[in-house]
Amino acid sequence: MRALISVSDKTGVVELAKELEALGIELISTGGTYKKLAEAGVKAMEISELTGFPECLDGRVKTLHPVVHAGLLAMRSNPEHMKQLKELGIEPIDLVIVNLYPFKATILKDGVTRAEAVENIDIGGPTMLRAAAKNYQDVAVVTDPSDYEKILAELKADGQVSLDTKFYLMQKVFMHTSSYDTMIADYLKKERGDHSLPETLTMTFEKVEDMRYGENPHQKAAFYREIGKKKGSLVDAKQLNGKSLSFNNINDTNGALELLKEFTEPTVVACKHGNPCGVGSADTIEEAWKKAFAADKVSIYGGIVVSNREINETIAKDMKSMFLEVIVAPSYTEGALKMLSFKKDGSMRNVRVLELADISEKQPAEALDLKKVNGGLIVQNIDSKLLDGDVKVVTEKAPTEKEMEDLLFAWKVVKFVKSNGIAVAKDLQTVGIGPGQVNRVWAIEQCFEHANELIGPDATKGAVLASDAYFPFADNVEAAHKAGITAIIQPGGSIRDKDCIDKCNEYGIAMVFTGMRHFKH
Structure with missing residues (x-):
């Protein structure tokens, strides 16, 4: 049995190699891994000795050779494959221990250059991993040091790695290489300043932890994080x-x-x-x-x-x-x-x-908001804006300085209230919030009802009101007047805007339009 070892993450690799050597497995290695094994007294064949071709181009070409890949891809159950190996003088490789250049660690470093990032794009490693994984029936391929103990236990007990374990390791390889390639593609997209929504969308996340359950106890759940500084x-x-x-x-x-x-x-x-x-x-x-x-x-x-x-x-x-x-x-x-x-x-x-030390740090405007739907995914940029220019006073009465301060406060709040959403505020404090109603008047009435119940019967008098979307009818203004609201902020854009403006003028309510809405479904 022969094993090829070439790792960037050298955690536990010396101990693994010693165990494999003790089991009589012939070792082949490359570059820095070979040097580390040699220093530890582990006997291994250098890759150039196997291929008959020296490592070149600063190590860019080491394992990209038919002797390596024929040894990985030959199906042992296929007589023609084995005949060809014999004719070519190539021996099979049965175990591959490979992990990739530290691309993620490189791009997360402060001040990393594009040249550094590109140089840490692994070529030979993914090629070996994919070749070995494709031939999983015959080759065990390990990318994760946490799996060393598992394969060693099976080799010691049975002299081979089980087919079930090989299949498990195959799955890990393609998850690993797909994540690696996605990180590279994402880095390049950001490096180019490309904020478009691409024709194909690939993303990669790392698990932070498994959870006891999801939204409800019968649902499985886990917490994942995006790659990068967040x-x-x-x-x-x-x-x-x-x-x-x-x-x-x-x-x-x-x-x-x-x-x-x-x-x-x-x-x-x-x-x-x-x-x-x-x-x-x-x-x-x-x-x-x-x-x-x-x-x-x-x-x-x-x-x-x-x-x-x-x-x-x-x-x-x-x-x-x-x-x-x-x-x-x-x-x-x-x-x-x-x-x-x-x-x-x-x-x-x-x-x-x-x-959370950087609690006020905002997401970049080009960050994505994702929602999974049955059979697909809907994607948009995050709602990063609060206003698009200045607000427009549309009533005869303009808000006072204090009212405008409260209006902008309420507008910030209503941006994050589920639609249909209403926020009522006074003196930079919410006094009522009406979220998630199917009818905007209901959202307003619920808001007032809760305010009067929780704070007091005059809670809404002299307060201001924010609506995440336009008023479809003037009945919203009617309800606001009854509650003592003195100023309103809303997007505008309804075919009945004039009715609402007229009703505000009738009651002496100041109203401003933002020209943009903040639906939150």
Whole structure:
């Protein structure tokens, strides 16, 4: 039996080679791997001795040779194949231990040049892997050091690697090479500044962890991360306390973080089931927290809270008195972290406490938003804009400076409310949020009802209202007037815009059009 070993990741390779040598397996190796094995006293044949051709072009050509690939691809059950090998003086290769040039590690380095990245595109490695995997019935091919122990155990027990294991290893090879090629294609696309949606879409992600279950207990789930630096994203967060994040935790927390990124001033966002339930901005983070909590003291129970400033003991003291699933902030004071992590008796609290240093870092505008549908995928650029130019005052009455401040605050919030979505705000605090209704009037009425129930009967008086899409009828303005709304921000664009404007003028409500909507389905 012969094994070819050529690895960039040399984890455990010396130990593996020694075990293979002890089993009487002849070893063939290349370049740096050969040198490392030789230094460790492992006997191996250098690849140029096998091929009769020296490594050349700075190592770019080593294994691209018929002696190697005929030895990999010859089917042992095919008499004609074996006859040809004998005539050509080529011996089969039965075991391939190969992993690829570190392309990912290279492109993730700060200041990497295009030349460096291209030089780390492996050619011979993928070719060997694909050849060996294609002939999986006869060749065991290993790309992952975590599989070394498995093949060694089978070789020691049975003198060969089982067909089932070879098939498993074949699958891993093609997953590995497809991911590798996808990383290269993605890098080149970004290097060219190409933000188009391509004719064929390939993407690769790495598993962060398996989850206990998905959205519901009967669904399997796992958390994956994109390849690359993802500052400000949940995959970069450092968990300081609590059990692993669930599927719903991740989905909800991501939504809360994306809303938080719209704000530069001290802001706290409370989120439940993917919708904001309380948002507050202020001069201090303590005041922002009070506003977010006061906006909906009921729905925050079991919810997500994210802050764009450090959490201190004052805030932590409030937080620890309620049940929260997840808390995310750029940092925590030592006292705050202790309060959030431990109960009075010294036992651990269940709340998941995450630290995200670059919490305000936004996704690039060309980032993609993906939605899986049965039989396909719909893809779009993320909704990266808040406004497209200045807002347009369309009523006789213009918003006051304070109203405009609240209108823009509410517009940021409603961008992340499920459609049909309504957000009502006053003094940089949400006082009502109406998400996900099939009728916009229902969303408005629900918003007002919850505001009056949770905050008080006059909660909406003097407040402003934001709608994620245009008002189809003037009845929306009618409802807003009854609730005491003084200003409205909406996209405009309805064939009945004039009816809505006239109704606002009748009631003395200021209204501005943004010219762009923020549907969130």
